[in-house]
Amino acid sequence: MEQDDRKLLDAVAAGHIRSAARLITRVERDDPAMVAMLQALYRMGGRSKVVGVTGPPGAGKSTLISSLVGHWRRHGLKVAVLAVDPSSPFSGGAVLGDRLRMMDHSGDGGVFIRSMASRGHLGGLSRATGDALTVLDAMPWDIVLIETVGVGQNETDIMRHAAVVVLLQTPMGGDDVQAAKAGINEIGDIFVVNKADHKEADRTVQMLAEMIALGQRLHAERIWKPPVVKTQATTGDGVADLAAQIDRCFAANANGMPAALHRARTRMRFRVGEILRDMLDRRMRAEDGQWLEDLLDPVLARESDPYALAQRMLERAGG
Ligand SMILES: Nc1nc2c(ncn2[C@@H]2O[C@H](COP(=O)(O)OP(=O)(O)O)[C@@H](O)[C@H]2O)c(=O)[nH]1
Ligand SMILES: [Mg+2]
Structure with a gap:
């Protein structure tokens, strides 16, 4: 994490509104550097x-x-x-x-x-x-x-x-x-x-x-x-x-209440799923984009299938 980002985190923790607004703008822009920031922020919150x-x-x-x-x-x-x-x-x-x-x-x-x-x-x-x-x-x-x-x-x-x-x-x-x-x-x-x-x-x-x-x-x-x-x-x-x-x-x-814990767990399960789908989506658009491009034609020719390709993509993401 950059030194400036660390300062931003401290400012947010102290309740500095403009810093929070800047971080939310970066979230909206899909700034990849936000992931490390969000990890720290979650643990603080x-x-x-x-x-x-x-x-x-x-x-x-x-x-x-x-x-x-x-x-x-x-x-x-x-x-x-x-x-x-x-x-x-x-x-x-x-x-x-x-x-x-x-x-x-x-x-x-x-x-x-x-x-x-x-x-x-x-x-x-x-x-x-x-x-x-x-x-x-x-x-x-x-x-x-x-x-x-x-x-x-x-x-x-x-x-x-x-x-x-x-x-x-x-x-x-x-x-x-x-x-x-x-x-x-x-x-x-x-x-x-x-x-x-x-x-x-x-x-x-x-x-x-x-x-x-x-x-x-x-x-x-x-x-x-x-x-x-x-x-x-x-x-x-x-x-x-x-x-x-x-x-x-x-x-x-x-x-x-057990029901409240159950709901908190349901919310977190959903959140993890959302983040995971987003991570895969980003990969498809960025570093795995060309890899995927090259494998589309065999699928279209029915020498392979979209399920096999999705499976390979998942294995690749895991490696
Ligand atoms: N008569 C009446 N109008 C209301 C009441 N609450 C909101 N409004 C009006 O309903 C319209 C829509 O309100 P808004 O808060 O923008 O609705 P939102 O789209 O659900 O956010 C506005 O013209 C409000 O003034 C109410 O309790 N009574
Ligand atoms: Mg409204």
């Missing part, structure tokens, strides 16, 4: 509470996050926010940044906000998000929030980096709730019905609660029962309640 906030576009995630940040700042906590919006590479974070500036949190050094851009390769976005979290987690943040749009596999992958996942819904009619039921119980630790000022809000809360109760009956092994919180992000109503539920969820995890 582990104190921040990582909270994921997900939900459909327009549900109010950015508004709610800025309200939550305000709540935590008033309690003296330091908060970092990572906005990951593959659908609009820069706007998600920009909107959030504007909101926070409006609320006057951005100047106080206790808040850091950063948007992650996909730069075209969606597969790597979750890995890059994990790396950015590794940087932030090595700093003295009490809470690190990730905002991402909750549609599609890639976004679900991003939520796997969070220890506690908040799933945002907006008030909806009966049919929409039926449609939303499929699958969402798997990723939410806390359900939020935002835009409580809309008329269907109570009905939506009720239906989500029923859906969760059903899920609990079907899965007796689940100890944590996801609460449903009603918020109005624009006014801050319900935000203190949401913050309390987030605390409760971390406290439950910290009590050494």
Whole structure:
């Protein structure tokens, strides 16, 4: 590791925001020298509470996050926010940044906000998000929030980096709730019905609660029962309640529940897989690129096959 990089690590550990921003930019650029840095950063980290906030576009995630940040700042906590919006590479974070500036949190050094851009390769976005979290987690943040749009596999992958996942819904009619039921119980630790000022809000809360109760009956092994919180992000109503539920969820995890350890192991297994796929991908693009090129024609001529080639590639990577 270069001397300058060592200095950067020390600065990040001390909470220097601009150094962290520089490292995250290098993560986004796929700088190979970051691997050694990330190894050191990972070993330094582990104190921040990582909270994921997900939900459909327009549900109010950015508004709610800025309200939550305000709540935590008033309690003296330091908060970092990572906005990951593959659908609009820069706007998600920009909107959030504007909101926070409006609320006057951005100047106080206790808040850091950063948007992650996909730069075209969606597969790597979750890995890059994990790396950015590794940087932030090595700093003295009490809470690190990730905002991402909750549609599609890639976004679900991003939520796997969070220890506690908040799933945002907006008030909806009966049919929409039926449609939303499929699958969402798997990723939410806390359900939020935002835009409580809309008329269907109570009905939506009720239906989500029923859906969760059903899920609990079907899965007796689940100890944590996801609460449903009603918020109005624009006014801050319900935000203190949401913050309390987030605390409760971390406290439950910290009590050494086997389920929490199981989830931490699942997250780490996923992370290792993500890094491994990325390493192989890089090799294919870089040092093994020409080697692979030369072996494609025999496969096309059916003298070999893609499985044999993949196997050889794996053996080569191992050597
Ligand atoms: N009426 C109402 N509007 C809200 C509420 N929360 C957010 N909004 C509005 O919903 C729109 C989308 O909010 P935004 O936070 O950008 O959503 P995101 O795409 O999920 O991040 C904005 O115009 C917000 O002002 C709420 O509680 N009530
Ligand atoms: Mg947003």
